Amino acid sequence: MKLLEPLQFGKRILKNRVFMAPLVRARSDSGRAPTDIVGTYYAQRASAGLIITEGTHVSPWSATRTHASGQHTDAQTAAWGRVVTSVHQAGGTIFQQLYHVGRRALRSALPNNGLPLAPSPIRSIDGILTDGELEPFPLPRALETHEVAGIVDDFRFASRRAAQAGFDGVEIMGGGGFLIDQFLRDGSNVRTDAYGGSLENRARLLLEVVDAAIAELGAAGVGIRLAPHFRADGISDTDILGAFTYVVKELERRGIAYIHLLEGTTHDENPFIPLYKRIVHKRAAGVGPGPLPGDPFYAPITRSLFSGVLILNGGYSRESAEQVLSDGLADAVAFGRLYISNPDLPERFRLNAPLVDADTSTYFTNGSRGYTDYPSLAEQQSAETL
Numbered sequence: 001m002k003l004l005e006p007l008q009f010g011k012r013i014l015k016n017r018v019f020m021a022p023l024v025r026a027r028s029d030s031g032r033a034p035t036d037i038v039g040t041y042y043a044q045r046a047s048a049g050l051i052i053t054e055g056t057h058v059s060p061w062s063a064t065r066t067h068a069s070g071q072h073t074d075a076q077t078a079a080w081g082r083v084v085t086s087v088h089q090a091g092g093t094i095f096q097q098l099y100h101v102g103r104r105a106l107r108s109a110l111p112n113n114g115l116p117l118a119p120s121p122i123r124s125i126d127g128i129l130t131d132g133e134l135e136p137f138p139l140p141r142a143l144e145t146h147e148v149a150g151i152v153d154d155f156r157f158a159s160r161r162a163a164q165a166g167f168d169g170v171e172i173m174g175g176g177g178f179l180i181d182q183f184l185r186d187g188s189n190v191r192t193d194a195y196g197g198s199l200e201n202r203a204r205l206l207l208e209v210v211d212a213a214i215a216e217l218g219a220a221g222v223g224i225r226l227a228p229h230f231r232a233d234g235i236s237d238t239d240i241l242g243a244f245t246y247v248v249k250e251l252e253r254r255g256i257a258y259i260h261l262l263e264g265t266t267h268d269e270n271p272f273i274p275l276y277k278r279i280v281h282k283r284a285a286g287v288g289p290g291p292l293p294g295d296p297f298y299a300p301i302t303r304s305l306f307s308g309v310l311i312l313n314g315g316y317s318r319e320s321a322e323q324v325l326s327d328g329l330a331d332a333v334a335f336g337r338l339y340i341s342n343p344d345l346p347e348r349f350r351l352n353a354p355l356v357d358a359d360t361s362t363y364f365t366n367g368s369r370g371y372t373d374y375p376s377l378a379e380q381q382s383a384e385t386l
């Protein structure tokens, strides 16, 4: 099975192509430092080719629900160090996802009762559910030009802290409607300085952040998550294909480890999987990618422009993941929801064993229930024979 074949990853060889997608699970303490069960949780999943941690805040100005984790204080870095040690002892490889939520911050959690930060004073739709109450996102404050360097520094110092904690690398969250994405899209960025207007200007923050991370960890220690299909939360763009193509070309020049493409949204079926087969056939017949049903096919576009590792994610099963890998459209597939409830996912794939559905009610609750108590197949079988 292609999914279980090793993968050359910079100087490393990863043991398989079944990656764990980033998943916020809100099991940190009140200072946003991961608790001991976080180390247990990730170590249970160390048979993944690569673990990408939950989105981790790079600054107190990037704050969401309580108990979501950070990487901007000494206590957080020390706690992450213990998590990484557990994963390495279990034979795993782990990158830390770093993000700044920008205008999607939880106002009540921000310093000095300040407003969320954004490229422009344009509100994100929706809000955050805290204790059953929806806290709507307020009108954010546009960052002054001189403040943008401070955002780049937030990522620089968080990358440095990730290296100190022993992480094998970092994944910059460049999608999902968060701050970097807010800068990239002209629906949320109407600035007139060097960070707004042309797509080169709108991509400037993203590339400065990537360069800062490379300076700390080297290009082989930096990956990025992009989500060009993402349209929720008031995110829009008049030419996302142009912006995306420019960004991928620039990332290729920098030689980063990987691009992690989030296709579709968390809850929808991935609409591209059934169509990929057609692209591969057309390409084999020399007729290009064929007609595009509304959305461009970002995976083949990325494949043609980027020579590093390409990870796909969003609604994949064992079969559809195997299909895109054997068709050569990607090098690895990341699984989100399946990793919540199947800690030994590669082994289950190997045996084609039944998969357990995740309990959505414990996604963001504190404690080990619905977190570290999903058994591996071996644990399940030994419990059954007792």
Ligand SMILES: Cc1cc2nc3c(=O)[nH]c(=O)nc-3n(C[C@H](O)[C@H](O)[C@H](O)COP(=O)(O)O)c2cc1C
Pocket (backbone or CB within 6 Å): 021, 022, 023, 024, 025, 053, 054, 055, 056, 097, 173, 176, 225, 262, 265, 266, 313, 314, 315, 316, 334, 335, 336, 337, 338, 363
């Ligand atoms: C509980 C939960 C938390 C998530 N947290 C993050 C996150 O921190 N960062 C991120 O980029 N995506 C996050 N996602 C999205 C997942 O990484 C993934 O893209 C999504 O679940 C689709 O993949 P899947 O179909 O394999 O589950 C989260 C999804 C879920 C269900």
